Amino acid sequence: MPRQPVGPDETSGSDGDSGGLVESRVREIVAGMFVGxxxxxxxxxxxxxxDIVDTVRSSLTSAGSGIASEAASIGDLFVDVxxxxxxxxxxxxxxxxxxxxxxxxxxxxxxxxxxxxxxIYGTWRLVVIVT
Amino acid sequence: xxxxxxGDLEDEYTDGGSVAWGKVAGGIAGxxxxxxxxxxxxxxxxxxxxxxxxxxxxxSFYATVVSTPFTAGAEQFDRAAQTxxxxxxxxxxxxxxxxxLIAVAMMLLLLWGVDRxx
Numbered sequence: 076m077p078r079q080p081v082g083p084d085e086t087s088g089s090d091g092d093s094g095g096l097v098e099s100r101v102r103e104i105v106a107g108m109f110v111g112x113x114x115x116x117x118x119x120x121x122x123x124x125x126d127i128v129d130t131v132r133s134s135l136t137s138a139g140s141g142i143a144s145e146a147a148s149i150g151d152l153f154v155d156v157x158x159x160x161x162x163x164x165x166x167x168x169x170x171x172x173x174x175x176x177x178x179x180x181x182x183x184x185x186x187x188x189x190x191x192x193x194x195i196y197g198t199w200r201l202v203v204i205v206t
Numbered sequence: 207x208x209x210x211x212x213g214d215l216e217d218e219y220t221d222g223g224s225v226a227w228g229k230v231a232g233g234i235a236g237x238x239x240x241x242x243x244x245x246x247x248x249x250x251x252x253x254x255x256x257x258x259x260x261x262x263x264x265x266s267f268y269a270t271v272v273s274t275p276f277t278a279g280a281e282q283f284d285r286a287a288q289t290x291x292x293x294x295x296x297x298x299x300x301x302x303x304x305x306x307l308i309a310v311a312m313m314l315l316l317l318w319g320v321d322r323x324x
Contacts, residue, residue, distance in 0.1 A: 106225045109225065110225060110230050113230065113234075114230070114233055114234070114237070117233075117234045117237050117238075118237055121237045121238065121240065121241045124241040124245075125241060125244055128241075128244060128245045128248050129248070132248050132251075132252055135252055136252065136255070139255075139256055139259065140259075143259060143263060146263065147263065147267075150267045150270070154270055154271060154274050158271070158274045158275055158278060159274060159278045162275065162278040162279055162281075162282055163278070163282065165282060166281070166282030166285050166286065169282065169285070169286040169289075170285055170286055170289045173289065173290070173293045174289075174290045174293035174294060174296070175290070176285075176286035176287070176289045176290040176293070177286055177287060177290050179286070180282065180283055180286035180287075183279050183282045183283060183286070184279070184283075186275075186279070187275045187276060187279035190275040191272075191275055191276070194271060194272055194275070198268075
């Protein structure tokens, strides 16, 4: 809407006027404040939304790391029971043979070889099944 | 300032013509879209982090399974060798010659083993 001049002093806002507020500028400023307020309220709600997303994300992340930690302890248990304990038993047996321990520790060697062969065979079977 | 002119002014202040509501609505929609985009990117990042952690965990578990027989077996070999070396004390002053004999025998055994495939 074209602005209508209200008086000789309000027409231009130029060097030639006698100062004071130009109401078209005031109208723009007021409208800008109004819109700025609306946008800041909307932005605040958007910030709440981002906070909610972050909260969900961090809770899912900590749930995931909890599951990963449990899986890691199950893995450690598996390694302990299936690999370390039999080898320690074979080592105990070898130690119990006193000076012949180097000879009887061939049992440890055989066990290590069997385990490695089993692991490699299992890996191969797994790759064959998956692919 | 006459009454008529004041009426015009009020009209200009109150008719909302100086606020481009369409652009404001566009800005509000943009803010909403940015939240949706952030949510989407967060979800993608979460899935990516989870997949990375899963693959890393699987890899490190497999590395542990492959290496543990050797590290644990080496520990048992160490124990056995230490026990046997301590056991040589039963020979008293003859422990040194006996250990030299054992070393020579071991070396010959190794050479014999290598020689079979030469």
